[in-house]
Amino acid sequence: MTERNSHTTQFARCLGLGALLISILGCSTVVHDETQQRKILQDKVVGSYRWIMTAPSGVNFTLAQRLPDQTRSFYLARGFSSAAANSYAISCVFQTIVHNDTKKSVVAFNLADWRIIENGHERPLKLTSQWQQDWKKMGLPKSAQIAFQWSQFPTIQKHNPGDWFQGMIAAGLPPGSTFGVKIVWTQDGVPHQAKMTDIQCPKDRTIKR
């Protein structure tokens, strides 16, 4: 992995109306932006990128491009039809990782609250349950649906310190698109949100090894 860039993005706009200290610490400031430690790394082997954002409180978010070829082959090997595998593979898929590296906080979120931002418009993510409806209509075998279920980034998550999960999400955009994502979570019940901007959907190309 090679660090390509490191700069600030908007971060940590507290939604709640807590005490003054909590409010100030949780709201967007220059200090928070600087400690956010956004990074963009490139995989030297396949050339894909990953965007990493670290919240000041210690929650880490990673969006790692999955090239359509990677996703296509993954699901074809698990019983997907070509049409089903392709429809998902070209919908801007990211391996998403969230680490709760806080010392004490319980971190929770629901992907239904996250938003894809494209050209100034926000829209919700297509959730695993919605994809599964498609697969049922297409008659995918149960084993394929099970593989899909558990390979997706879990819709609802609640993490104690040290906990983490990874899994796929699809932004639902054509290959090569640029978008932002609004991430919403709670820490010990206090709402937080952040935006990761200038994320690029992987291009549909053959992987050269």
Add this chain to the structure above:
Amino acid sequence: MLKKIPLAIIFAVALVFGTGGTAGAAEMQTIQAVPQKPAAPNFTLKDLNDKTHSLSDFRGKVVAVNFWATWCPPCRKELPSMQRAYKDYHKKGFVILGVNEGEDWDTIAPFLENFSLTYPILLDKESTVIGKWKVLGLPTTFIVDRKGRITHRINGGRDWDDPAFRKALEAAIDGD
């Protein structure tokens, strides 16, 4: 004196020392206690040798129920260190049950040739068991105590060789 210090400086100091920031810190190898220790849902599944195992067969032992799949990178990563922990604590009554999600013998058996696992790998082909355990994602591991109660939950992979993790695991094994 305090009144003369600019508020911004106070908050800057608070940001550095008071928010528990761990940006860039190494992954924490934690085991989280489960409040109220609910009864572990029993299950009966076959292993790769077609032998049937029930969780209730292991009453009196401390059982780590590990939900996993071969395609799951963090699941794969923790398998070797899990095996070492199993080997080190087996004589203390510690058991690991690896519950595979949705895969069959043809997939799992060749995969496990790369690992020397000696604990049972059980097949939850229809994902019926995992639903009863309120698992959110893979891997997830539960520690079940000698009385059949869930005492700890681990979301995500861990380094089971890590000293802090081992200490917590030993406490769970020696618990009550």
